[in-house]
Amino acid sequence: MDSEAVQHGLLPLSACPPTANSCAHYSRGCSVVAPCCGQAFGCRHCHNDAKVRWFPSFRFRFGSGSADVLKQPCPVPRQNSLEVDPRDRHEIPRHEIKKVICSLCSKEQDVQQNCSSCGACMGKYFCKVCKFFDDDVSKGQYHCDGCGICRTGGVENFFHCDKCGCCYSNVLKDSHHCVERAMHHNCPVCFEYLFDSTKDISVLQCGHTIHLECMNEMRAHHHFSCPVCSRSACDMSATWRKLDEEVAATPMPDIYQKHMVWILCNDCSATSSVRFHVLGHKCPACSSYNTRETRAACPRI
Known part of the structure; x- marks a missing residue:
């Protein structure tokens, strides 16, 4: 019998053998019965991996403008594919779980910490609200x-x-x-x-x-700003001082000496008119170089 298929709910409940610590994500002594599809899974992650995460994992490559598909095997059977009805894809409503199956005696029962049949503890940490079991209490749950x-x-x-x-x-x-x-x-x-x-x-x-x-x-990859709002994600003062030195050591040609630009500071949101420089524009309000040009160059007044 394919134990991995049993663990991820690809076989009926009657086919589930008694196995200790049946979940790949948590050390526990039971499986949960998903109220949404009536199948047995080691935990909510096992269910969602089998029922939701059918698409290939990817991570954005910074600076390339493209996404890289990760070269790694999927840890669970991909029951879903483009041929499966999207309406069958779903996440488990963890708080609605009503039944669990003891991994020691295979007894299906109401959610509780100790098995009603053999008395085995199905999780040293047990939350009756989340229907969550875990034997590894070192996590400080x-x-x-x-x-x-x-x-x-x-x-x-x-x-x-x-x-x-x-x-x-x-x-x-x-x-x-x-x-x-x-x-x-x-x-x-x-x-x-x-x-x-x-x-x-x-x-x-x-x-x-x-x-x-x-x-x-x-x-x-040398990205130090928030991907959402572009504000600096850490203390950049040392970098700004270095940029001050580089700007001072790199005078612009005469044709640009009187050119001014309007900038918006991503760190303090101030709008300012500053002298154009190819290396960067310093915010006069907070001394940050995390700025963006908002208007075309204009003559200096």
Whole structure:
């Protein structure tokens, strides 16, 4: 019997054998019965991988204007394809899960922490709201009533921001810039939904959010501004001082000496008229070179 097909709900419930720690994403002692399609899956990710993520994974190559298809095998059977009716593709409503199957005795039962038949603990961490089981309690799982889902990292290390609608590290409690529903959107780089992502998320100075690994990839390709609003994503003061030196060492030809341009600063939103320079235009309000030209060159007054 194809155990991978069983795990991802491609066989009927009666064909599921008793296997310990049946989920590839979590260490747990049960499978969940999806209320939407009536099939058994190791967890919600197993279901969504089989029922939703039928398209090839890709990542944007910065500066190329194209997307690269990742050269890696899909971790689950791609049940969906272009030939499958799009109406059959769906995500599991995790809070509506009513039944689980014990991996030790194969007993189908109501959602609970201990098996009603053999008494086995199906998850050292158990959330009756999210219908979530996990034996690896080192993650510091906790349920956030504000988010409505379980998160990791330890409840003592995070706070819920009501305006942003998500949990942030205590380090950001008095310093982050609030953006309404900050994580209720896709990552601007890889387009994965951020709110319930299992990957680490970075909060930029502007308040927008992005996967940490995507942020690191941007920096590796010398992109240091927010992909959403173009504000600097980190402290760029050292870079601006270096640009000051380069601009001073690179005088423009006489024909450009009196040419002025209007610029918009991406960091402070100030609009200014500055002398044109091929290396960059410095904002007189905040000294940032993260600016864009908004009008054609005009004679200096």
